[in-house]
């Protein structure tokens with residue numbers, strides 16, 4: 775199963791459009807995909823203690839644990855993923871161990887394209903995640919209303935899904 779974690783809390787989020795599209799594309803290629811949308815399943819702030827007992831936290835941790843791969847769809851906030859994405863990772867910590875992880879970012883400008891690197895490094899170093907080296911980075915002009923209109927980003931999304939499924943089966947063979 776592939777988990778798609780949609781981290782934006784904005785009602786008209788663009789990264790959520792990418793998350794939904796990734797889900798459809800995965801299902802078209804016969805992959806089971808689960809979308810966990812933080813705007814619909816709010817999580818408490820991680821306090822390192824009582825927050826782990828929250829039912830949404832438990833549900834997310836269980837999805838992360840079961841997943842062969844996780845696609846993180848996030849807004850770029852302050853040259854990073856948003857705090858909701860970081861918080862979700864803090865709350866589910868060790869469930870990420872060894873996961874294949876991909877990134878789909880929506881941003882306001884072209885200069886923040888390395889914004890996933892902080893969280894990518896932490897996932898690699900903390901939990902030995904394998905980061906798919908093909909990030910989606912989409913600006914506002916890639917969308918019209920509720921739709922992705924950029925052919926280039928759509929192609930990149932297809933490439934990400936293809937590489938994810940290839941890596942997933944390669945990892946299954948050697949594990």
Ligand SMILES: Cc1cc2nc3c(=O)[nH]c(=O)nc-3n(C[C@H](O)[C@H](O)[C@H](O)COP(=O)(O)O)c2cc1C
Pocket residue numbers: 782783784786787788789790848849850851852853854880881882883884885886
């Ligand atoms: C608090 C805040 C910080 C932001 N920081 C950045 C930034 O560092 N770089 C950037 O390119 N865009 C930045 N943006 C713009 C968002 O990335 C952009 O609006 C994006 O579409 C948000 O994703 P979403 O539509 O999925 O919510 C910021 C927006 C907000 C509200």
